Every structure is written in C-alpha cells, then in structure tokens.
Amino acid sequence: MENRNFKEQILRISGADVRKCMRCGKCSAACPSYDEMEYHPHQFVNMVNDGKIEKLMESKSIYKCLTCFACVERCPRGVEPAKVIEAVRLEVIRQQGKNYMKPDDIPAKLDEDMPGQLLMTAMRKYTK
Amino acid sequence: MKKISYYPGCTLKNKAKDLDRYARETLAVLGYELDEIENWQCCGGAYTSAKDEIATKLPSVRALKAGYENGGKVLTVCSACYNVLKQTNHEFKVNSDFDMRVNNYMGEDGGYHGEGEVVHFLEFLRDEIGFDRVKAAVKNPLTGKKIGAYYGCLLLRPSSVLGFDDPENPKLMEDLIRALGAEPVIYPMRNECCGGYITLDDKNAAKKRSTKVAESAKEMGADCMITACPLCLYNITKNADTEMEVKYFTELIAEAFGIL
Ligand code: SF4
Ligand code: SF4
Numbered sequence: 001m002e003n004r005n006f007k008e009q010i011l012r013i014s015g016a017d018v019r020k021c022m023r024c025g026k027c028s029a030a031c032p033s034y035d036e037m038e039y040h041p042h043q044f045v046n047m048v049n050d051g052k053i054e055k056l057m058e059s060k061s062i063y064k065c066l067t068c069f070a071c072v073e074r075c076p077r078g079v080e081p082a083k084v085i086e087a088v089r090l091e092v093i094r095q096q097g098k099n100y101m102k103p104d105d106i107p108a109k110l111d112e113d114m115p116g117q118l119l120m121t122a123m124r125k126y127t128k
Numbered sequence: 129m130k131k132i133s134y135y136p137g138c139t140l141k142n143k144a145k146d147l148d149r150y151a152r153e154t155l156a157v158l159g160y161e162l163d164e165i166e167n168w169q170c171c172g173g174a175y176t177s178a179k180d181e182i183a184t185k186l187p188s189v190r191a192l193k194a195g196y197e198n199g200g201k202v203l204t205v206c207s208a209c210y211n212v213l214k215q216t217n218h219e220f221k222v223n224s225d226f227d228m229r230v231n232n233y234m235g236e237d238g239g240y241h242g243e244g245e246v247v248h249f250l251e252f253l254r255d256e257i258g259f260d261r262v263k264a265a266v267k268n269p270l271t272g273k274k275i276g277a278y279y280g281c282l283l284l285r286p287s288s289v290l291g292f293d294d295p296e297n298p299k300l301m302e303d304l305i306r307a308l309g310a311e312p313v314i315y316p317m318r319n320e321c322c323g324g325y326i327t328l329d330d331k332n333a334a335k336k337r338s339t340k341v342a343e344s345a346k347e348m349g350a351d352c353m354i355t356a357c358p359l360c361l362y363n364i365t366k367n368a369d370t371e372m373e374v375k376y377f378t379e380l381i382a383e384a385f386g387i388l
Contacts, residue, residue, distance in 0.1 A: 013178040032321045036333050063329060066337075067174060068321035069285035073295055083177040090178055101329065109328050113366055115358035117139040117208050121173030121325040124184065 006053040006091060014087035018049040020077045027071035027081045036064040041071045041081035048084055053091070062089040063100055063126065093128045101126035132252070133195040133202045134162035137209035138170040144206070144358040150378035150388075151205045151249055157265050157385050158257050162203065165194045171212040174325070182229050188216040189230055189240060196244030205249045205378065207282035207357035211290065214246040218289045248283065250300050250356065250377070251292065259307040267386035269309025275380070276313040276350030277301030278341065280360045281321050295319065301354065301377065308384035317344035322363040331367065338363040342370035354380050 011018070021042065028040040039047065039061045047056055056062065062085060071081040092098050101122065140148035152162050169187035176184055192213060195202025204210040219226045220242025231238035247255075253262055279298050287295035298319060302312035322341055323334030342364050345353050352373035355361050364374045382388045 013180050015177075015179050032323075032337055033326075033333065035336075036330070064326070064333070066281075066321050066324045066326055068281040068324065070281070070321070073285050073287060080177075086177050090176075090181075106328075111366070113143065113362055114328075115139045115143040115362055116170075117137075117144075117173045117206070117358050118325055118328060118362065119173075120138065120170055121208070121359070122328040124172050124174045124176065125325060126329065 006057075007048060007051050010048055010053065010084065010087040010091060013090065014080070014083040016045075016080045016083045016087075018045045018079060018084065021045045021049070021079050022077055024076065027075050027079070030070040030074045032068060032070065033064045033066055037061040041085065044084050044088065045079055045081050048088070053088065056088045057092050061085075062092060065089075067125070089125070090128075093126065099127040129156070129159060129161045131161045131163040131199070133198045134164050135168055135171075135191045135195065135202050135204050135209055135213065136164060137204065137206045139208075139358045140206055144361075144376070147205055147356070147358065147376040147378055150376065150382040153387050154378055154381040154385055155249075157387065158261060160257075163198065165191055165198070165202065168194070171209050173208050173212070175212045175215040179223060179226070182226070182233060185216045185219070186230070186233065188213050189234070190237070192217050192242075192244045192246070193237075193240040195246075196240065201245035201247050203247050203249060203252055205356065207248075207280065207355075208359065210246065210248045210356075211282040214290055215286075217242050217244060217246055248292065248356070250283075250304065253304060254300055259303050262304065262381070263307040266308055266384045268384055270380070270384050271309050273310040274313050274349050274351045275305050275310050276315050276345035276348065276353045277305060277318060277377075278322075278345070278353045278355045278360055278364070278374070279319045280355065280357055281319075281324070282357055284319055304377065304381075305354070308380060310380075310384075313345065313348050313350040315344045315348035315350065317341040322360045323367065324359060324363070327363060327367055334363055335367045335369065338368040339370055342368040342372040346370055346372060
C-alpha cells in the first residue's frame with residue numbers, strides 16, 4: 001500500500017508519464033552520470049512504473065543525477081526521466097532527518113573559487 | 129541610453145563580478161543600461177521540476193513580476209538564473225494549480241501570471257541589437273583567436289521551454305565569436321554537462337565530466353573557451369585535468385570592444 005502511495009506521488013509531482021516509455025535506452029545512452037549510477041535513467045522510469053520505488057529510494061543513484069536534462073531532451077517519447085529522478089529524490093529528502101548533506105558537512109568541502117551558485121544548487125538538490 | 133530590467137543573481141555579485149561588470153560595460157557601448165531590479169533574491173541555482181514545489185520558486189516569481197512591471201521583460205546574464213527564471217515563468221502557462229497557489233501565497237504581492245518575458249544577454253545581442261551592430265562596435269578584432277563556445281546544459285535545456293537555440297547544434301555564441309573577429313571552434317562536448325554541482329559531493333565525477341569537455345575543445349583546436357555559467361567556469365578551470373583557459377563571454381566582448 002505504502003508502495004502505491006509513493007508511485008502515485010512520484011507521478012503527480014514529476015508530471016511524467018512513465019507508461020509512454022518504449023525502453024529504447026536513449027536517455028541512459030545520453031546520461032553523463034551513467035557510470036556513476038547503479039540504476040540508470042531508463043530503469044528509474046521503468047521501476048517507477050513497476051512500483052519498485054523503495055529500491056530507487058535506497059540507491060545513491062538519486063544523488064548522481066546532474067539535472068543536465070540530456071535525457072529529457074533526447075527521449076523520443078517525451079517521458080522526462082530527469083523529473084522522475086528528481087521526484088524520487090524528493091520523496092527521500094522531504095522526510096524528517098533525511099537530508100543528504102548537512103550544513104556542517106559544507107565547510108570542509110569549500111575552496112575559495114567556488115561560486116555561490118554551486119552551494120545554492122547543491123543545497124537545493126541535497127537538502128530540504 | 130535605453131534601459132532594460134536586469135536580474136544579476138548572487139554569483140554575479142561575488143565570485144563572478146567580471147561577468148556582471150563586462151555585461152554592463154559592453155551593453156553601455158551598444159546604447160543600453162542594465163537597470164537592476166530592487167531587492168531581488170537568489171533564484172536558488174536550480175529549478176526544481178516538482179509540480180508541488182512553490183516556496184523555492186517565489187524569489188524567481190518576484191523577479192519576473194518586477195521585470196514585467198518595468199518594461200515587460202527581465203534580462204539575465206548567468207545561465208543558471210536564466211534557466212530557473214524562464215522555467216518558473218513557463219510553469220504559470222502549463223500549471224494552473226501552481227499559478228493559484230503562488231498567488232494565494234503572495235497575497236497582495238501577487239497578481240502575476242507569467243505575462244513577462246525572460247531574455248538572456250546573448251539572446252538580447254542576437255535578437256534586439258543584432259550581431260551587425262556588435263561587429264560595428266569592435267575596436268580590437270580578435271583575429272586569429274580560436275574560441276570554443278561552451279553552452280553546457282542550462283542555456284539549452286529543456287529546449288521546449290527555453291527556446292534559446294537549437295539544443296543539439298547551437299550557433300548563437302559562434303555567431304558572436306565571428307562578430308568579434310575570432311574563429312569559432314565547434315567541438316562535440318559543447319552542449320554536454322561539466323559535472324555541475326556534483327563537485328561538492330563527488331569531486332571525481334566532476335573531474336571526469338569537465339575533463340571530457342575541456343579535452344574535446346582542445347582536440348578541436350580551441351585556445352580558450354567562453355561560457356555564461358560560473359559553475360561551468362569553476363569546473364573546467366578547477367576540476368578538469370586538461371589545461372584550458374575559460375573566460376566569461378562578456379569579457380571576450382569587452383576585449384574586442386577595447387574596454388578591458
Ligand atoms: S538529467 Fe540526470 S539522468 Fe538525465 S541525463 Fe542528465 S544526469 Fe543523466
Ligand atoms: S529515452 Fe524515453 S522512451 Fe527511451 S528508454 Fe528513456 S524514457 Fe524510455
């Protein structure tokens with residue numbers, strides 16, 4: 001039951017229609033983070049469709065997506081995998097205490113040339 | 129001097145001061161003044177595609193509204209601000225729930241429904257000023273320089289929303305490079321990701337991405353790269369194994385205009 005809820009929420013907040021996927025793999029072929037991921041963009045799409053959401057939520061792959069939108073641009077069916085991945089990540093970090101990066105982690109990672117844009121973006125992606 | 133509403137964004141006030149300064153100075157040569165929006169807030173650097181997320185988009189909405197009320201559009205120079213503002217503006221057109229909730233939340237400050245327009249400095253050069261006029265303002269043509277334009281992700285994608293240029297074969301910056309008297313270098317990775325924010329969490333992943341991009345430009349003969357994105361500049365200069373000079377595109381224009 002819990003599982004169904006996750007699926008519905010992901011479909012709702014991503015706005016993506018995962019059923020349109022024809023499993024061509026173009027999204028994963030275009031993905032610059034492919035080597036870094038345990039589950040690849042087309043797997044996110046198909047596993048959400050199959051309701052295997054927990055596996056995705058437990059995987060570090062949700063933090064490897066760069067939001068570069070190459071998958072969205074190149075999907076011939078307009079499925080928008082990046083939005084699906086974003087939705088799965090939000091399902092995790094929106095939970096109490098589930099921020100991926102804590103403000104205390106940041107100082108050790110800084111260098112003097114890092115643009116504010118980087119810190120803002122990372123906070124958006126890794127915390128709630 | 130004609131005025132245009134301007135949203136600089138936080139990075140242009142700090143690490144990317146050159147991007148801002150040369151934007152103002154070069155546009156002044158072309159007869160325009162950047163009119164900075166009052167009390168703008170940071171766009172957040174990344175657009176959250178989640179349909180139900182409102183709060184993180186409000187700073188962008190306020191900037192869009194201010195731009196709309198001050199001439200109809202808002203100009204950005206940073207790729208990320210452009211991407212975030214433009215995607216936020218688009219959401220009003222396709223998501224009535226978003227429109228309603230934003231306006232409820234903003235109360236008296238609301239009354240905005242996506243009527244405004246977001247334009248990037250580069251689009252402004254192409255569409256409003258024209259590269260002929262840019263060319264006519266060149267004092268030091270950059271003859272013999274081979275320059276690789278780096279678009280990355282944020283200027284181009286999603287193309288159905290941004291409409292900046294052909295997402296797979298853009299030419300805006302190449303046309304600019306030609307207008308400045310230099311030679312554009314076309315390389316395969318010019319519209320691929322530099323690694324973006326992952327550098328904070330996984331330096332090695334960012335290193336791989338940025339090295340691929342810099343390597344690709346170098347292989348095709350580029351002496352230097354230009355970008356509109358402070359994070360692209362950071363990744364290529366700090367994380368790539370390949371030595372490659374990266375400049376903001378506004379600095380290149382300033383150089384050619386003889387105001388550097
Ligand atoms: S948006 Fe994410 S999943 Fe899609 S291609 Fe880019 S890195 Fe890969
Ligand atoms: S590119 Fe689109 S249709 Fe092809 S596998 Fe990916 S999501 Fe499915």
